[in-house]
Amino acid sequence: MTYAILQRLAQMAFVMLGISLLVFLIFFGTPGVDPAARIAGRNASPEVLQAVRVSFGFDQPFYVQYLTMMKKIFVTGDLTSFVNRGWKVVPAVLNTIPVTLSLVMGAAVLWVVFSLIIGVLAAAYRDTWIDKLLMIIGLIGISMPVYWLGEVMNLITQSRFHDTWLFSWVPPLGYKNLTDDPKGWFLTLIIPWFTLSILYIGLYGRILRASITEALQEDYIRTARAKGLSETRILLKHALRTSLISFVTLFGLDFGALVGGSALLTEVVFGLQGVGKLTYDALQNLDLPVIMTTVLYASFFVVMANAVVDMIYILLDPRVRTS
Amino acid sequence: MTPLYDISHLSKRFRVGSRFSRQGLRVVQAVDNVTLQVMQGETLGLVGESGCGKSTLGRCLSRLYDISDGKLVFDGTDISTLTPRAMRPLRQKIQMVFQDPYASLNPRRRVQDLIAEPLRIHLSLPATEIATRVAQLLDQVGLSPDHAQRYPHEFSGGQRQRIGIARAIALEPKLVILDEPVSALDVSVQAQIVNLLADLQDRLNLTYVFVAHDLSVVRQVSTRIAVMYLGSIVELGQADDIFTKPAHPYTQALISAVPNAHNATTTRKRIVLTGDVPSPIAPPDGCRFHPRCPIAQDRCRTERPLLLPHDTRKVACHFPLE
Amino acid sequence: MILSVRDLRVAFRTERGLVQVLDGVSFDVAEGEVLGIVGESGSGKTMTVLAVMGLITDPNAVITGSILYKGRELVGLPSREMRKLRGREIAMIFQDPMTALTPVYTIGWQIAEQILTHQKVTKSQAWTRAVALLEEVGIPRPDEAVHRYPHQLSGGMRQRAVIAMALTCNPALLVADEPTTALDVTVQAQILDLLRTLRQTHGSSIIFITHDLGVMADVADRIMVMYAGRIVESASRDALFAQPRHPYTTALLNSIPPLEGPRPHRLQSIAGAPPSLLALPPGCAFGPRCPLHQPQCDAAKPPLIGTPHAAACILVPQ
Numbered sequence: 001m002t003y004a005i006l007q008r009l010a011q012m013a014f015v016m017l018g019i020s021l022l023v024f025l026i027f028f029g030t031p032g033v034d035p036a037a038r039i040a041g042r043n044a045s046p047e048v049l050q051a052v053r054v055s056f057g058f059d060q061p062f063y064v065q066y067l068t069m070m071k072k073i074f075v076t077g078d079l080t081s082f083v084n085r086g087w088k089v090v091p092a093v094l095n096t097i098p099v100t101l102s103l104v105m106g107a108a109v110l111w112v113v114f115s116l117i118i119g120v121l122a123a124a125y126r127d128t129w130i131d132k133l134l135m136i137i138g139l140i141g142i143s144m145p146v147y148w149l150g151e152v153m154n155l156i157t158q159s160r161f162h163d164t165w166l167f168s169w170v171p172p173l174g175y176k177n178l179t180d181d182p183k184g185w186f187l188t189l190i191i192p193w194f195t196l197s198i199l200y201i202g203l204y205g206r207i208l209r210a211s212i213t214e215a216l217q218e219d220y221i222r223t224a225r226a227k228g229l230s231e232t233r234i235l236l237k238h239a240l241r242t243s244l245i246s247f248v249t250l251f252g253l254d255f256g257a258l259v260g261g262s263a264l265l266t267e268v269v270f271g272l273q274g275v276g277k278l279t280y281d282a283l284q285n286l287d288l289p290v291i292m293t294t295v296l297y298a299s300f301f302v303v304m305a306n307a308v309v310d311m312i313y314i315l316l317d318p319r320v321r322t323s
Numbered sequence: 324m325t326p327l328y329d330i331s332h333l334s335k336r337f338r339v340g341s342r343f344s345r346q347g348l349r350v351v352q353a354v355d356n357v358t359l360q361v362m363q364g365e366t367l368g369l370v371g372e373s374g375c376g377k378s379t380l381g382r383c384l385s386r387l388y389d390i391s392d393g394k395l396v397f398d399g400t401d402i403s404t405l406t407p408r409a410m411r412p413l414r415q416k417i418q419m420v421f422q423d424p425y426a427s428l429n430p431r432r433r434v435q436d437l438i439a440e441p442l443r444i445h446l447s448l449p450a451t452e453i454a455t456r457v458a459q460l461l462d463q464v465g466l467s468p469d470h471a472q473r474y475p476h477e478f479s480g481g482q483r484q485r486i487g488i489a490r491a492i493a494l495e496p497k498l499v500i501l502d503e504p505v506s507a508l509d510v511s512v513q514a515q516i517v518n519l520l521a522d523l524q525d526r527l528n529l530t531y532v533f534v535a536h537d538l539s540v541v542r543q544v545s546t547r548i549a550v551m552y553l554g555s556i557v558e559l560g561q562a563d564d565i566f567t568k569p570a571h572p573y574t575q576a577l578i579s580a581v582p583n584a585h586n587a588t589t590t591r592k593r594i595v596l597t598g599d600v601p602s603p604i605a606p607p608d609g610c611r612f613h614p615r616c617p618i619a620q621d622r623c624r625t626e627r628p629l630l631l632p633h634d635t636r637k638v639a640c641h642f643p644l645e
Numbered sequence: 646m647i648l649s650v651r652d653l654r655v656a657f658r659t660e661r662g663l664v665q666v667l668d669g670v671s672f673d674v675a676e677g678e679v680l681g682i683v684g685e686s687g688s689g690k691t692m693t694v695l696a697v698m699g700l701i702t703d704p705n706a707v708i709t710g711s712i713l714y715k716g717r718e719l720v721g722l723p724s725r726e727m728r729k730l731r732g733r734e735i736a737m738i739f740q741d742p743m744t745a746l747t748p749v750y751t752i753g754w755q756i757a758e759q760i761l762t763h764q765k766v767t768k769s770q771a772w773t774r775a776v777a778l779l780e781e782v783g784i785p786r787p788d789e790a791v792h793r794y795p796h797q798l799s800g801g802m803r804q805r806a807v808i809a810m811a812l813t814c815n816p817a818l819l820v821a822d823e824p825t826t827a828l829d830v831t832v833q834a835q836i837l838d839l840l841r842t843l844r845q846t847h848g849s850s851i852i853f854i855t856h857d858l859g860v861m862a863d864v865a866d867r868i869m870v871m872y873a874g875r876i877v878e879s880a881s882r883d884a885l886f887a888q889p890r891h892p893y894t895t896a897l898l899n900s901i902p903p904l905e906g907p908r909p910h911r912l913q914s915i916a917g918a919p920p921s922l923l924a925l926p927p928g929c930a931f932g933p934r935c936p937l938h939q940p941q942c943d944a945a946k947p948p949l950i951g952t953p954h955a956a957a958c959i960l961v962p963q
Contacts, residue, residue, distance in 0.1 A: 127704075219744035225700055226739075227759040227810070228732030231724075237758075238747050318794040319748060372829035373800075479918035509685040510856055511934075514900035514914035521911065536829070539859075543902035543912065566904070580834035582859030583904050584886070595838055596831045599799040 004314055012307045019299040024066050027292055035065075039288045040082045052082060073296065079289050089289045093278065093297055099175050100274035102185065103266065104258045106193040111200035112251070118201065119208025124235055126213055134205065141202025150195045150269030157191055173271035192270045196263060200254060207250065211243040218242075245316050252309030259305070260298030325399075326360035327530050328384065328498060333357045333393035335376075335383050339604070351603050353379040355554035356393075358630070361498065366524065366531040368545030368562065370538060370577070374600050376554040381500045381534045385419050386410055398497060415445050418491040420484075422503035427487060428475040434461075434486055435471040441493045460489040463526075465519060481512035485519065492523060500532045505540060517543060538581045542566050550574045553603055553611040560636025570633055570643040573612045610641070618642060646713075647818055647850050648674040648697065653710035653720075655692055655701065663707070664922050666692050668874040670710075671949075674818065679844065679851040681865030681882070683858060685919050688871040690854045694820045697852070698737055699727040714818070733763040736811035740823035742803035746795040752779070752806045753791025759813045778809040781846075782839060801832035808839065812847060819849045825860060837863055858901060862886060870894050873920055873930035875946070880954040890956035893931045929958070 028035040036052040037044065044052075053059055057068040072079040077090040122134040157167040169187060176184035215221065216239050224234045264276030275294060282290035313320050335354040340347065354376045361367050361384075369377040382388045384395070386402060395403045402413060421427045428437055438457045442448055448456070458468045464485040475483055484504060491499055501520070505513040517540060523529060535541050541548060545562040550571065558571040569575040576594040596615045601607055607614050613623040622641050630639040655667040667689045674680050684690040695701050697712055699719060712719040714735065719727065739745040746755060756778060757771035766774070772791065779787035782805040795803055804824060811819060821840070825833040837860065844851060853864055861868055861882070868885045870878040870893065878891040889895045899913040917934045920926060926933050928943035935942065937960055949957040 219739060219741060220747040222700060223737075223739060223745045223807070223810075224747065225702075226698060226731055226737040228728045228730070228762055229758070230728065241749055242747065317749060318751075319796050372831060481918055509919060510858070511685060511897060511900055511915040512918055514902075514912040515916075517902070518911050518914055538830070539902040539904050542904065543908055563908075576831060578904070580830040581904060582833075582837075582857065582861075582863040584858035584862050584898060584901050585903050586862075586905065593834060595834045597835075599801050599832065600829070 004320075005311055008307050008310050012303050015303050016300060019303070020070065020296055021066065023292060023295050023299070024069060027288060028065065028069070029062065035288075038286070041286060041288075044082065048082060069292070073293055079293065081287050081289050089293050092290070093275070093293050096273055096275045096278045097297075098178070099272050100259055100261075100263060100267070100276065102175075102178065102189060103192055103196065103272060103274060104255065104263055106189055107196040107200070107258075107263075108251075108255055110193055111197040111204060114197070114201045115204030115208055118205030119212060120235065120240060122205065122209040123212035123216070123239070124231075126209070131209070135209065138202035138205045141198045142206075144198060146195060146199060147265045147269055149198065150192070150266060153191050153195055154269065175272050192266055192272065195269070196258075196266045204247065204250070208243060208247055211246050212239045215239040215242050241316075245313065248309055248312050248316065252305045252312075253302075256302035256305030259301040261294060327363045327398060328361035329394075329396040330357060330359045330361075330384065331394045331396075333359075333380070333383060333395065334391045335379055335388060336391045349604050352554050352606070353603060354383060357554075357556055359549060359556065359559070361530060361532060362546075363497075364524075364528060364530055365546035366533050366544050368541040368548040369532060369534045369551060370536065370541050370548060371551035372536065372577075372600055374553070374603055375551040376603070377534045377536075377551050378502055380551070381419070381502050381532060384498075384532060385417050385500050386413075387419065411445075415441075415494040416497045417500065418494065418496040418498070419500045419502060420487050420491045420504050423507050428483060430475050433472055433474060434466075434478075437475070437486060438471075438489050438493055441490060445494055456493070460493055463492070463523065464489045465515075479512070480508050481515055484508065484516055488516075488519065488523070492527060492529070495527065496529070498530045498532065500534070502534045503536070504533075506535065506537065513540065520544065538578060550577065553601065553606050555611065555639065556630055556637075557612065557639045558636065559630065559638075564635055568644075570636060570638040571612075571640045572616050572618055572644065575644060576617075610639075646673045647676050647715060648852075649711075649713040650693075650697070651711040651713075653693065653696060653712060654708070655689075655696055656707045657703065658705040658707065661923055665925075666874050666922055667696065668946075670871075670874075670876055672869055672876065672879065674850050674852060677844075677848055677850055679853055679864055679866045681861040681868040682852065682854045682871060683856065683861050683868060684871035685856055687873070687919050687922060689874040690871050691822055692874075693871070694737070694822060694852055694854060698731060698735060698820060699724070700731075700737075729763075732759055732816075733814040734816055735818045735820065736814070736816035738804075738807055738811050738819065738821040738824045741827045742800055742807050743795075743827065745807050746803065748795055751792050751794055752798070756791075756806070756810045756813060759810055763814050774813070775809075778812060779806065781812070782806070782809045782843075783835075784809070800828055801835060804828060804832075804836055805839065808836075808843070812843065815847055816849055819851045820854075821851060822854045823856070824853075826855065826857070833860070840864065858898060870897075873925060874922065875930065875957060876949055876955075877931065877958070878956045879949065884954050888954075890951075890954065890961045891931075891958050892935050892937050892960070894956075896934075896936065 027038070036049050036056070036058050039056065040048050040052050057064050073090060079089040081087040081089050118134050118138060122131045125131050157170040158173070161167045162170065170191065171184060171188050174188065176188050178185045212235070221234060221238060224238050261276040261279045263274060264280055267274040267277040268280065275297065279291065279294040282294065333354055334352065334356055337351045337353055339349050339351055357380060369380060371377045379388065383390050386405070390403060393403065394401065397413065398416065400413065402410065435457055438460055439453050442453050442456060457471055461468055461470060466482065466485055475486065478486065504520070505516050508516060520531070521544065524531060533541060533544050542562055547560060548562045548565045549556045550558040550565070550573065552573050558565060558569065558574045565574060566578060569578055576596050579592070579594045594617065598615050601614065609625045610616070610623040610628050613619040616623065620642065626641070628639045628641050630637045633643050651671045653667055653670040654665065656663045656665045670689070670693055672680070682690045682693060696708060697719070699722065701708060708720060710720060714730065746752070753772055753775045756775035757768065760766060760771040760774055761768065775791050776787045779790050784790045784802055784805050798806065825836050828836060840851070841864070855861055865882050867881050869876050870891065872893050878885065878889065878894045885894065889898055896913065896915045900915055902912055915934050920930055926943070928945055929935070929947050932938050932942045939960065941959060947957045947959045949955045
């Protein structure tokens, strides 16, 4: 098992290297385009261009350029934005990480808990009105666009009903540090958590129901029934347990993508300065160093999440362990 | 008499796992140095338990698989290393019928099209001739002409296998390789298909290689039988000889293990082998059967027996049964 | 009698109307007896035992008739009560050992689970018992095998593990549904031997289902032949093989190629295929395929007549 995990970690490092090379090539190795001009941003003066060229080593061979860039991002951390003069990119990205992590992890807890409840209940009462009702609720959750839902939530909790007893506790938009103000952190994030998780609750609930129902058709469920186990035990210990494998796979993909910046819409709607928001702003300004860093960061999280999923896989499915 | 198909030192290896997995890249010797002749007009039965390589051998013979080693001479042509393109004209001469007729028939096409497909690909016949030929083929396999417009799911298992057979004989092949053709069928239907195959063989002068695990069916259809164990032939001879007087201890145990419906009231002496068939990834040294063999000697553990003539047959055993 | 089934009928409500999969099945299983049920696909042999086990969970199933287990009516028994019988009094062995065990738990865990469900013992006692059971069914190094996952065992070993699981509570009735069909012949011989031994040591009655008359000849004391949801013949093993009465049984025996003696040029085959339960012929369901078919065969379903050798055919002289 240790061997499998080590092997997975090595694979992960390899993939990361590949991604960083690829991203670097796309941004700086495209023939016919002066990368210095891109980094310097629009309307840069010749002096700035020259400074960029020297600082990023664009007068040197390609591998030196790549290594210089990686050094600036990972070792010295002194990559600077030329669009926002003198702005250090790496600390800026690092600052956004706790915001996005807080948002996505909280939402993930909600969506795992609620989709498990919905999926298991619907499967237990399959083809009854309970199942149908839960599936319709799930479908509604899936069909609501997150930016629309977010704005509606803001409208209700920040203006229309803010002064009623129901929502007077909701603090103004923005992010509060967990370490400075735990209560404020929690209160500001409740509404964003729900908004972000609703889509996933619906999606995962429906997927889980389908995969449990499928598992219930398997031969080993018939064996479990023949053993005289209770329906609850069969559902939780046998059907759910084997269904979790596909659930975890999906979770890893979605979680990685969200932490990597896909929570952008939620961040924008609730005024949270997260990774998504930062990437979005950088794209608007064509701030290449920032884009480069956030893309690398995002890929890192997607790859990480997948590696974690694979490790959970090894725990969940003994068949993966030996083959 | 020259054989229709001359197979010498045929081996087929599969790679499993990857270089990076814990066990590393492993090699399964699915077919191990098989030498065999198939005579014109005979039925050669290939029997053995799962993992013995009988199906792989069948697929190598039809060149569905590329072979790892050895030489295949079919009807005077060396086809061991022919490319798929060069193989194409010979495909007409060697056809296959598979175990699960439903899985091997495209469910979205009518029977008419399924049977006509090989005719269209290999012979450029006009449409009217194709229709006549399809009707004739349906008749030969015992289906009625109005079945031509139906889809595979509308047929029972036995009828689907008839369609599979019609497809296989459409190009008038010389050799048909039957891979467990009746295993998926109900007992009452098996006999129909066995009889149909026998009739077609007489009428069309076909040669069969019949791969099956059911010994009573193999005995019924075969002229000669090759018994396989872990990739090798352990005994090869006339069907009647093998069943009345098996020379290899494995053949003997295999035959004695088959429950006999026709002799229910007399108790027979049964040889129950211990253990399972070993993994072909790590076959035992010496004779591959020795760990399960009731009469194994020291020599069997170290020296691998060759398939050598023994009275009327060939057997790969240091101590063949008398 | 340990089990008495009377006029058991199972039907499924479908879009194309009510499909009768079991049509008036009656039989008994005596203490210590091995009753074989033989039939082709769709004959209702598996459905019969699923009904006995209370494992027909489809809400569209309609089950009528009577199943008396040790004098207790099982048809309509609340599922709570049925659960207490299943696995403890009546246990089952399934056809495909590859899929019959939950892939994510060890063999020992799955056997212990069943022990803990029915008996008041500690976890470690349950595990000790699991090791003993694995040893009894002939799994080498049982103390290691309990920690193996199903995919790490060969087909034969898995089937032994399934049998060990079925034996956990010394069931009075063991139901085996094609337990050797997925196995190789030499392994089949081992498993049949094992079942014979266990029958001696545990004294369970066994209902043994198979499509293979050869296997039936090997294990059964009494044999029931089923066709299209009905019993067409029922007799002791010797009587059935020596003097089959129903034309279907005769034809089935004749269609099996012999293992000894001269080979017939052609096998005696049965024309056509088993009928669809959605469109059963009137009268005797075997009528359209029967070589002895008479016009009066289509009049009514022939009743199963005769003791101890019974056949459901109007042409059989009583």
